[in-house]
Amino acid sequence: MKAAGRVNDALILVKLLPLILMIFGGIAFFIIHPSMLSKNYIPFLPLGLKNIGIAIVLIFWAYVGFEMGTLPASEVKDPRKTIPKAIITGMTIVMFFYLSTNFVVYGTINWHDLAKVTTPLLMVGSVLFGSIGAFIMGAGALLSVAGSDEAGVLGTARLSYAMAIDGLFPKIFSKIHPKYGTPYMGLITQGIIAFSLSIFSGLSRLISFSVFNLSFAFLLVSFSLIVLKIREKKLHGQNIIPWIGIAISIYLLYSTSMFDKIAGLSVVLFGIPLYIFFSPKRDMHHLKNLFISEESIFFTPIGEKGEILGKFY
Numbered sequence: 001m002k003a004a005g006r007v008n009d010a011l012i013l014v015k016l017l018p019l020i021l022m023i024f025g026g027i028a029f030f031i032i033h034p035s036m037l038s039k040n041y042i043p044f045l046p047l048g049l050k051n052i053g054i055a056i057v058l059i060f061w062a063y064v065g066f067e068m069g070t071l072p073a074s075e076v077k078d079p080r081k082t083i084p085k086a087i088i089t090g091m092t093i094v095m096f097f098y099l100s101t102n103f104v105v106y107g108t109i110n111w112h113d114l115a116k117v118t119t120p121l122l123m124v125g126s127v128l129f130g131s132i133g134a135f136i137m138g139a140g141a142l143l144s145v146a147g148s149d150e151a152g153v154l155g156t157a158r159l160s161y162a163m164a165i166d167g168l169f170p171k172i173f174s175k176i177h178p179k180y181g182t183p184y185m186g187l188i189t190q191g192i193i194a195f196s197l198s199i200f201s202g203l204s205r206l207i208s209f210s211v212f213n214l215s216f217a218f219l220l221v222s223f224s225l226i227v228l229k230i231r232e233k234k235l236h237g238q239n240i241i242p243w244i245g246i247a248i249s250i251y252l253l254y255s256t257s258m259f260d261k262i263a264g265l266s267v268v269l270f271g272i273p274l275y276i277f278f279s280p281k282r283d284m285h286h287l288k289n290l291f292i293s294e295e296s297i298f299f300t301p302i303g304e305k306g307e308i309l310g311k312f313y
Contacts (some may be wrong), residue, residue, distance in 0.1 A: 004154050011143055011150060018140030019097050022121070025128040026104030037107050046111060053255030060252055061207045062098065064214055066091055068155030157186035168278050205259075212256040212264035219249035 030037055066087050073079040101121075105114070108124050117123050121141060125133030161183035164174035177184040197206060222245030225238060253261070 004150065008150050008154070011146055015140050015143040016097065018125075018136045019101055021136065022125060022128065022133075023097075023100045023104055025133075026108055026124070029104075029128055030107060040107050040110050053251070057208060057211045057252060057255050060215075061211050063091075063094065064211075065152065068152065153187065153190060156190050157183050160186035160189070168275060170278065208256050208260045209263060211252060212260040213267065215249045215252035215256075216264065216268060218245060219253070222246045222249060 070083055070087075073083060076082050105120055105124050108127055109120070114120050114123070119138075119141075121137040122134045125135075125137035127133075129136070160169055160173045163169035164171055173183065173186050173189070175185050176182070222242045225242040225245075228238075256264070
């Protein structure tokens with residue numbers, strides 16, 4: 001976890017440098033050419049709001065991933081304080097860069113021209129700094145993808161590992177690498193699936209399908225927070241946040257394509273017999289307590305926990 005965190009931090013810092021360069025370069029460009037702002041931003045909504053649903057699906061996918069920070073909670077010091085602080089700080093930084101970057105992009109180049117290209121950042125970099133600017137933006141985009149994938153791989157593998165511990169997933173995913181202490185079966189399986197999907201499906205379809213499944217999951221999470229209100233009095237925002245989450249999730253589900261609705265519901269329905277098959281047949285609270293107790297996390301190597309699980313299964 002520590003090594004993965006350091007790699008992710010390094011990738012984030014490197015990929016933010018081109019965006020910072022573009023933001024300040026764009027501001028300087030607007031100071032020199034103030035007429036470009038009015039030319040490119042008037043009218044502000046040239047196509048109206050008829051495609052806002054499709055746009056929100058893409059925007060949601062761009063922001064999603066913050067929830068992955070909760071998955072390795074058992075491997076983080078003081079997770080009750082550290083994880084919320086990290087999510088809030090990270091989302092604030094992401095919002096700043098998204099809004100600032102898009103402000104420069106749309107202010108620099110007219111939306112008619114942007115609609116014709118698939119690499120707008122390279123186009124803006126070329127306008128602001130010439131060919132070297134396009135190269136810097138391209139390299140930054142590659143590093144950004146690498147950083148995003150690294151965080152996704154880290155969290156998703158821990159999710160399959162945690163589900164296997166709970167008895168909700170095949171027990172093979174609970175295996176821990178004897179040397180590195182990582183859930184290697186989850187990492188290998190995830191890599192194979194991601195590689196296959198990237199070859200046989202397009203990016204836009206993968207995004208829409210992903211948003212459908214994420215929205216369905218967030219819908220269930222929002223409903224669960226209402227139920228937890230009866231049992232837990234220390235959770236914040238229970239009177240408002242769940243209903244906002246439900247409304248947003250339903251709107252996102254509605255905004256996805258019909259293909260994604262059919263495919264997504266098929267995957268969800270397929271998961272019901274899997275849950276019934278893998279659901280624990282006996283009480284596993286003692287195992288869960290072993291994994292989540294602070295003393296156990298601090299003193300017990302993760303490999304020893306894997307051995308305990310193996311004996312249980």
